[in-house]
Amino acid sequence: MGVIKAVNLSKWYGNVLGISEVSVDINKGVVGLLGPNGAGKSTFLKILAGMLKPNLGKIMIKGKNILKDRELYKIIGYCPETDSFYMEMTGFEFIFSLLKLYGFSKNESKILAEAAIEKVGLIARMNDSVTTYSLGMRQRLKFAQSIAHEPEIMIFDEPLRGIDPLWKSKLIDLIKEFKENGKTIIVSSHILPEIESITENIILIHQGKIFAEGNIHYIRDLIDTHPHMISIISKDNRELASVLIKENFVSDISFKEKKIIVKTDNRELFYNHFMRYIAENNIEIFELTSPDDNLQAVFDYLVGAKR
């Protein structure tokens, strides 16, 4: 049996479905919970952490029902998605006070709080009010409160949101270090590269259901092979479209507002040719984006493919 075992979990809020018939076994190591916004990731994580009661199904942590044994909360660390704090406190007081709620003594709480704050690089600012922190600092503080009591199970809901690249990389290394120390970690995100940099083991969630689980290469392959959309705004859209449509790797071109939407079956080839073309012909490009790089598009494609 896994460290965490979810059996047929279903949760709805009135008529709105949160998650539906989710069953999963999670073992030691890092699992990435991947899904677009509104997929049910946070609901699933809150149920795992024992903060929401499922309407159907049960959740077992180390063989025990979390809703019937509050002591299990001591071995779980939860980093919420929301940017919420007790704003009347300093960073240190925030972590220290929450540690006291686990039953630690003053002295233990002080040592653990400082250690956690040091891990997220906030020692120099720990005595400043939380109100003076930037979004990235608040994210790191929130992360610190979830690891401060050194839990066996760590649940991070979108932990890297709003964090600068340097600290993103440091937190990823920290998560990997926890994995090496035998922790069970679940990290949610709607950004594929973020999860890719943390783990290969993923659970795909979409519209409240577990869509797939296993190795991340599975989804990466699907992304690389499915038709890819690229949105371009140039000085002369019509001229550019007339050139691109002649290429074999372009399967379709359409116009949307001031943009050209190009559909390609081989995005690597497209980018190679496109970059060379604009450089050689000195074409002015104002915007080049790929709407398909977000998970929603990937999931839409996967759901379509499964039907």
Add this chain to the structure above:
Amino acid sequence: MSFIKGLKEIYLLFIKIGIRKKRTILLTLLSFTPVLLLLIAKIIEITKPHSSISASHLYSNIIVAFYIQFIIGILSIFYGSSVIDEEVEGKTLIYLFSKPISKSSIILGKFLSYISIIVITIMSGLIISFIIAYINAYISHKIIIMFFKYMIASFFAIMAYTSLFTMLATFFKRTAIVGLLFIFGWESIINYMPGKTQKLTIIHYVKSLIPQTAVNRNFLLFHLEPSSALTAIIVLSLISIISLIIGIWVFKYKEYII
């Protein structure tokens, strides 16, 4: 964690948070307005000995008009409803629900911390007001009893109102609005109706506990047909206990959006 330990930790946490809130500073300033009025009266009394203004004479009216009928209600509304509302609106409930502490400890611990803040604020206002009013006057045995009666009535009023608004906050969002309507609508209107109707208000029982001096009987308690002190204490205690039990029960089983 045991219920008592959880209660203690939650209490200490919210005392720390509660006293730092801007709301606490504003409400403390508000609750010291009567002190300021008495101070002005005392200065006039000392500087103009033949003036008709006497701080000790004003004391009873100020306690009833400001503390009993206004400030206690306001403080109870804002602190009582905050026990739940600020956690839900600020999305901080998640930090409490993820800890090995029972929901009963959470709501009761936070309630007790906020009650402590109200009691300290009101009682210090009452004590300072009393000192100012009687600083240069002879304090008889009767005056001491009167003072303690005001303290007791205030305490029971704080308990009853705050418990009630805490309970309401477990059911409704933005309980402060409901509270203001209750205090300045229901309580104010029904309280002045003759006969038994006034017994449907909390303020009736609170006023039944305060000294029925000639001054306040003629001025503010004109229509009061008081219940006995024992009945008033029993009713106010029951309102507090029942409201708290219902509040704890709802908080325990209701699912909040976290």
